[in-house]
Amino acid sequence: MTPTFTTRPATWDDLQAIVALRNEASLDIRGTPITAVHWQQRAWLENGVNLATDSRVVETADGRVIGYVELSSEHPFVVHEMSGAVHPAFRGQGIGGQLVAWAEQRARQGIAKAPPDARLLLHCPLFDRDMPGQMLLQDHGFTAVREFVHLQMQLTSPPPAPELPEGVVIRPLQATDWPQVGPALEEAFADHWGILQYEMDEPDEDEHDAPRPQRDPTIFRPDYFNSPGLCFVAWAGDEVAGSCLCNEKSVENPQAGYLGSLSIRHPWRRQGLGLALTHTALAEFFRRGIRHILTDTDGDSFTRAYQLYQKAGMHIYRREIVYEKELRPGTEWLRRSPAQGA
Numbered sequence: 291m292t293p294t295f296t297t298r299p300a301t302w303d304d305l306q307a308i309v310a311l312r313n314e315a316s317l318d319i320r321g322t323p324i325t326a327v328h329w330q331q332r333a334w335l336e337n338g339v340n341l342a343t344d345s346r347v348v349e350t351a352d353g354r355v356i357g358y359v360e361l362s363s364e365h366p367f368v369v370h371e372m373s374g375a376v377h378p379a380f381r382g383q384g385i386g387g388q389l390v391a392w393a394e395q396r397a398r399q400g401i402a403k404a405p406p407d408a409r410l411l412l413h414c415p416l417f418d419r420d421m422p423g424q425m426l427l428q429d430h431g432f433t434a435v436r437e438f439v440h441l442q443m444q445l446t447s448p449p450p451a452p453e454l455p456e457g458v459v460i461r462p463l464q465a466t467d468w469p470q471v472g473p474a475l476e477e478a479f480a481d482h483w484g485i486l487q488y489e490m491d492e493p494d495e496d497e498h499d500a501p502r503p504q505r506d507p508t509i510f511r512p513d514y515f516n517s518p519g520l521c522f523v524a525w526a527g528d529e530v531a532g533s534c535l536c537n538e539k540s541v542e543n544p545q546a547g548y549l550g551s552l553s554i555r556h557p558w559r560r561q562g563l564g565l566a567l568t569h570t571a572l573a574e575f576f577r578r579g580i581r582h583i584l585t586d587t588d589g590d591s592f593t594r595a596y597q598l599y600q601k602a603g604m605h606i607y608r609r610e611i612v613y614e615k616e617l618r619p620g621t622e623w624l625r626r627s628p629a630q631g632a
Contacts, residue, residue, distance in 0.1 A: 293350065295385065297392075300345040300358065305330060307355040308347065315375035320419045320608065322540040322542035329541060337362035337371075339410055342595040346392055348376075348385050356380045360390035362394050367404040367502045368486070370397040372414040386426050394430070397546040413474060432613040439596060441604040442546075445581045449573055449602070452566035452625040454524075455558065458531055460570050463521035467530075471523055474530035479554035483588055484612075520547070520578075522570050524554075524563055531558040534567035538580065546582040547575045552595065559593065568602045586610070 302309060309330050316324035325333075339345065339362050348357030359374030372393045378387045397412050404410055414432065416423045420590040424434075452460065463471060479485065493586055517538040533555035539550040549571055554564050585604065587595040 293383070295348050295356070295401060297346055297348050297357075297388065298358070299343070300341045300347045302341070303617045304355060305345055308358050311355050311377055312375045313359055314377060317358075318378040320417050323364075324541065325540050329512050329582070333362075333622075334360075338364060344396065346389060346539075347481070348389070357385040357389055361393050363397070363400060365516050366486070366488075366623070367400055367410075367532075368408045369411045369413055370580075370617075371482075372397075372412060378597065381422060386423070387430070390426060390430050394615070401440060401618060405623070408618075408623050409616065410616055410618040412615045412626070414613045415610050416613060418611060424611070424613070427613045427615075430615070432615045434611045435614040436612040438586055438610040438612070439589040439606045440586040440608040440610065441596075442582065442584050442586065442607050443602070443604040444574060445576050445583060447567040448578060452569045452573075453527075453562055454560040454566050455531075455563055457564075458524050458526050458558070458563060460522050462519050462565060463523050463535065467523055470530050471533055474533075474550065475553050476553055478532065478555050481625065481628060483625060484553055487625050488625055500563075507624065516566070520571065520574055522567055522574075524558070524567055526558065531555055532563050532567055533572050536571050536575070540584050543582065543584070545580075546584050547578075547580040549585040552598075554593070564593075564595070564598050568598065572602065578596055583591050597618050 293403045299471055301469055305327060309325055309327050312325050312330070313323040316322065326443040326486040333339070334341070339360055341360075345360040346358070346364065347355050352380070353548040355374070359372060361370050361372055370393075372390070374386075374393075376389070394412060397410075401410060409454050412432075414427060415438070416427065454460065517536060520538055521533070521537075523533045532551070534552065534553075535551040537548040537550060549568065551565060552564055552565075572583065575581075583604070585599060587599065589609065
């Protein structure tokens with residue numbers, strides 16, 4: 291007998307089941323969980339996901355969630371991000387294809403919100419081990435456009451003392467620093483691959499859209515400050531030169547620390563400051579007894595972050611591939627090459 295599945299929008303009541311599904315799928319593919327309840331909850335809120343219109347769950351006759359997809363996009367709506375999972379026991383039954391087709395159809399409904407001349411895209415990241423997922427996307431017209439690398443290291447001794455450019459000091463992040471650190475972080479990341487190159491006026495709110503969260507970069511972000519003493523800011527006088535914002539625990543391994551959000555502003559690049567911040571963070575991990583360290587970065591980063599992490603002693607253990615499908619040709623709004631002076 292052919293199993294009976296029901297497809298419907300997700301609700302907040304599905305949160306626990308969706309997290310469990312995504313982690314079961316991830317454990318089968320890469321051997322570690324991929325999310326947690328608070329991470330999924332925050333993703334929905336920060337990405338402005340309207341569950342009624344931008345998500346679908348697939349469930350069995352007895353109400354078990356076995357498939358999920360969500361779609362998110364933010365102003366100016368030139369790219370939609372797709373994310374989802376199918377339970378390992380239910381693969382090969384057309385569920386993934388159904389969810390991908392729905393996500394593309396939904397993304398095309400939002401074309402009118404984008405600039406009329408813009409190239410519109412649908413993105414979906416997949417791990418290199420997820421061969422069925424990659425084949426599914428390729429069958430639906432997606433192509434691989436970028437590779438991100440995940441790196442790790444085992445600290446067996448304290449790292450070298452940081453060597454700082456003249457006039458620069460590194461201090462732990464304080465909440466009161468954020469009005470300067472937030473904008474500096476956005477400025478430093480503005481020339482990365484896939485970031486918007488252009489800006490346009492904010493549109494009027496659509497009554498059917500989920501409320502968009504406040505994205506003022508000067509407003510304190512507790513998610514960047516969830517491990518006090520493990521987030522560091524490099525100061526050149528009263529200016530932020532760069533920062534390295536780390537977590538004491540990672541989702542996939544609570545015993546592993548996460549070296550995250552390493553950013554250097556243009557005037558202080560190519561002076562060893564990124565390595566100095568990295569060594570500062572690694573020294574604090576070591577002092578706390580945290581020996582296994584994880585991070586991830588663009589495998590072809592314009593700022594060569596990949597080589598910096600290798601210089602610090604990290605090595606690749608996993609790759610993540612960004613798949614892309616063009617929904618409409620037009621002017622490229624996403625950065626595909628380094629900005630001048632990057």
